[in-house]
Amino acid sequence: MSNIFHAYKDKVGDILSKMAANGDIPQGLDMSRVTVEPPKDATHGDMATNAAMVLSKAAGKNPRQLGEALAGKLKELPEIREVTVAGPGFVNFRLADAEWASTLRTILSDGIYYGDSKMGKREKVVIEYVSANPTGPMHAGHVRGAVIGDTLANLLKKAGYDVTKEYYFNDAGNQIDVLTQTAYLRYREALGEDIGAIPEGLYPGEYMKDVAQAMVARDGKQWLGVAETAWAPAMRDFAVEYIMGMIRDDLDLIGIHHDVFSNERVMIEDGTLEKSFKTLHDKGLIYQGTLPPPKGKEMEGWEPVELTLFRSSNFGDSSDRPLKKRDGSWAYIMPDIAYHYNKLQRGFKWMINVLGKDHQGYEEKIRPAVAALAEGAKDIRLNVVYCGMVKLFKNGEPVKLSKRSGNIITLRELVEEVGAGSVRFFMMTRTPDSELDFDFTKVVEQSKDNPVFYVQYAHARCASVLRNAKEMFPDADLSPAALGKANLARISSADELQLVRFMAGWPRAVEAAAEAHEPHRVAFYLHDLASEFHGFWNKGRDDGTLRFLHENDRELSMARLALVSAVKTVIASGLAVMGVPPVEEMHG
RNA sequence: GCGCCCGUAGCUCAACUGGAUAGAGCGUCGCCCUCCGAAGGCGAAGGUUGGGGGUUCGAAUCCCUUCGGGCGCGCCA
Known part of the structure; x- marks a missing residue:
């Protein structure tokens, strides 16, 4: 477990248990709301717990008082340097420098796996994305969902889930x-x-x-x-x-490879469709009937007709849904229902579908069917991640697209023009459900306006320092393993420790992003880390003592190289989740 | 008519899912290269989080209400 915040939450929990055993606070308090987090303002400390505020009411004490008691116990821990009670009852504390040195060593030894979490407990999850039907090549409109789905899948893997990447297509309609x-x-x-x-x-x-x-x-x-x-x-x-x-x-x-391709024809041919329909039928959820006309919407040529209907209103839907067309053939939703039945049969209790926002009506149709087919199992989860549309721009001008005139931009053109890494990263710079302006001009720009470049530049600078170090100390072993043995006590300035502290937040960021199904947070985290690094770099320009390499102080150089190597590692770890290859050198 | 999403600095967006003084980038203005990559950095200005009410130690976040925007609502996928 590399998440240092979990470690300290456990420590706080232990102290609270002991306080309960001593009668300082009541036994059996609900600890579920207790958190240990980085405070928003770093000047407050390295970590903060809300325990005193959350527990005060049940404990019958005022939060400040309880906070002081907790602070007193925390102070006794050797790894904690300083404790204060602030505001409405936050208990803030700072860690001893040795804790940060140990974090640095963890990063160097874990490498790209730093940030991997056991949160998912190997739970199986199937994530379906892209799922474009085979009617033509991938075009720009498909890319957002593809990248979001793939990054989310990578993220859930890193967070400890057993992830299956899946593609489903209709080949029978x-x-x-x-x-x-x-x-x-x-x-x-x-x-x-x-x-x-x-x-x-x-x-x-x-x-x-x-x-x-x-x-x-x-x-x-x-x-x-x-x-x-x-x-x-x-x-x-x-x-x-x-x-x-x-x-x-x-x-x-763009580096996307699904584990499983499923298709409609197979669902029909292997009897899954028939079976799922029969299952619904045997539950008494199928009947012949006529739906009322849709409200508030002009339906041209609407006429009442008797259809084969599914009682989806039993499962929270606003109306029942036809499963067969007037001519008796399956409505489009039925093979999709069968496909979800197939997922259940394969033992998936958690399904994620990544869809475009324009498929919003899909969810309310499929969800009741899944609920009906899940045999009453309470632990079946179906999540839908909606992706906003992408608007393409060139030089600030919108690119007009028209399918009829054949004026579409394909994924291939997109990648050839701006590069796969940039496409993937840029698609992740907004929350999934928001619209995204994708400006070709900006995406290839090499400046801080371009988040891809900004992050890559930080990585390249790290690589550059390590190259220079090799020249300054030709005999030195600069591998992460060797640098982990440097005297990390030399990492002691406020700016360096701030960088380490930020990197200690990476495992936490992974878990939070995975839990929220928001892969874009990885991009934001990397941007912030790059910003911290660029900032520190420039301090070295103003203050020579903060430079990484010092020819006459090998010990300090090695310690700082450990820091640089760690930054490089964490950036690479994040880029790996995003499916973006890190660059060692920038060329202009 | 019903349902879902959204409304945060002039613009594009964040905010660790209820935490402390709401943050970045762009744009505007000022500053920093004899120095590991200035393709960078530092600073200034900019806010009643659309409006109103509620919940509680504490609200951009949760609830209600109102206004404004996007999307979706038989037998198209």
Whole structure:
């Protein structure tokens, strides 16, 4: 357990237990609200506990009094240097320098795994993201959800969960029929036929020509002049597989690799769909009925019709939902219900879906079904993380996108223009559900306006110091393991300790971000850490004694290099969660 | 009409999920390179957290209400 705040919370807990045993406070108080956190203002101390305020009422004491009692006990611990009671009853304390030296050694020995937590207790969680249907290459609009999902998955792994990254796609609905028709048209074109303009309603993208070319290469002319029932399945399967291949390649460009791909057709073919429907049916949750017209919304051509309905209103939904269309075929939601049933069957009790904000209606339909299928299990969790839309800008001007004219920006173009690392980082600079302005010009800019650059620059500076150190002390072993043995008592200035203190917060930041499902916090943490580092760096410019390297004081140099190496490590650890490779050197 | 999200500095956003004096970046103004990377840093100015009420030791955060914005609400995915 590397989270130092947990360690001190335990210490506070021990003291409170002893106080209870001594009769200083009542036995059996509810400790669940007691926290040990860094105070907002660092001048208050290294850590603060709210114990006195939270417990005062139940203990029948005033918070200041209780705080003083707690402070007295804390003072007896050798690892605590100073204790004060402040404000309404906060107990603030400072740690002995040796504690920070030990934190530094932990970072150096844990390396990129520093910040790993056992919080998740290996609990299984399936996180579904991207889930674009195979109708074309990934475009810019898919990227936000992809990056948020992947980073969240990485974050939950780091926090100790057993994470499965999953991609689900529909390969049996209307979209796929359109795809099949388009593919066949392009196939005929590839074999020399003049097809004219692509008709309205089909996919106009040039990539469909590639699909057709590949089909010709495989099957030649064999599908010309045969019945649609013959070519359609072949064309469909080929196109779906080809485009899924494109999508996988696109995802690979930004370092995203799913563990499991699930699809609608399999749900249908292996009977999962039928089984999930039957399960609902056997529970008496399916009936034939007619829904009232939707309120407050003009429905053109609405007419009452009897459909196969699911009693989702039993599970908190505002109305029941049709599972079959008028013609008796499945409504789109049914395969998705089956897919969630499949997740339950695989033993997942926790499911996270990362969706675009425009899919908000999806959740209220799927949640009741999951509740119904969960066999009354109380510990089934379904979380939906909504991602805001991305608006693209160039030189401050919005980039106009139009699917019809084929003017879309693909993920590949995005990555080729600004780089995978920048794309990933930049997408993480807002809370997931807020809209994001993505300005190409800014993202490639090499200045502090660009958070990606700012963080990378700090990492590069660390690397640079280590390179310079190698020249100054050619015989020195500058590996993290060796630097961990330096005399870290030499790390003693307020600015250095502040840096260590901030890094001690990384495990805590990981846990908080994982718990809140807010991967963007990793980006903010890294930006703040970079800021602390740049600040310290510049102090060395003004005050020579604060520089990292001192030719005539090898001991101090090694201690400071340990600090630099630790900063480099923590930045790398955070970038790893974000799927961004750290850079050793900047080139301009 | 109903449901979800949001409203914080001139702009774009944070705020460790209820903590202490609400913080960054941009923009504006001033300062710092003989010195490990100035692609940086330091400082100044800028706020009734949309308005009103409530809950409690304590509210940007929770509840109610009101105003303003975004999204979604049969058989499209």
